[in-house]
Amino acid sequence: MADLNELTEKLSNIRQEITEELKKIESSQGAFEYKKSIMDSKTGKIGSLMREMGKIPNELKAEYGKKVNEIKNWAAEEFEGFEKKLKEAELKKRYESEKIDVTMPAKMQKKGNLHPNTQVRNQLVDIFGSMGFNIYEGREIETDYYNFTALNIPKDHPARDMQDTFYLSPEFLLRTQTSSGQVHVMEENKPPIKIISPGKVFRSDDDATHSPMFSQMEGLVVDKGITLCDLKGMLDLFVQKIFGEGTSTRLRPSYFPFTEPSVEVDVSCFQCKGKGCKLCKGTGWIEVLGAGVVNKKVLEDCGIDSDVYSGIAFGIGIERIAMLKYGINNIKLLFESDLRVLDQIDD
């Protein structure tokens, strides 16, 4: 290429071609690809111009270089402006398509809630936790010793009939009461002891108010000078918190082999306030739990000196509390996972 005129014409053709081509390009990606092809140093129409330098006579080289640089700068500016314009348009389009109407009503997400049993258990744990009780996690598979013998219920004791037991072997069974945890706690810890132990228990029993698997929460306090008054005080506070202020307790004599004396604890009817209604069967009182002063023999068998220490214990049926509190008349409703029932209970 000896003639600068020829070059000028060539460059002007390239300019025209680029100008025409850009009119056809609709996306920033397309513009980018095109720019690459034009500016490519080996094959691009502009990019490769410098390679021609060798063929240019020395006296024209400076002028040639200037012209090539000119078109390079022009193309770079042209592409930049063009790409920017397309990018802006594309962004605007995207914003339009993703536009959110913040005034639209929100999509409501269905909120799950805890199972009534879990709600009651958490409430019990909170209430007794605030009185300084620690949680002890007992075991569901127990030995005959921990579930019965150590609780002063030796073999052939009639009290064993009170709890129809699922035996796994002559030695092992599914615990029938969380009371079995008491023995482990007293064996493993020295007084003062102040624990609650919620968990599942099992009995071969099945009707509207009984289920083969249900939950209890055991309470145990062992220290110097603990009396039935301490039990009454704690339980009064407990029923006020769980059933509402103004609720009180009444202790009735009862029998459990591991407590002496033993009591059945009634709560004043929180529905009719003691006047007598269907819930309390007209008596104004509802039985809620069993309790008592820990039998000295149980303390001694666990290595605790019963002349120095005394204890109180109680066992609460969690389903029973849930049924009373939420007006559920069949325990099965608590095990059937029917959301029409469970959805109603969110305390």
Ligand code: DAH
């Ligand atoms: N374990 C008894 C039951 O399942 C309930 C019970 C009664 C627990 C008296 C106690 C207690 O800790 O002192 O029927």
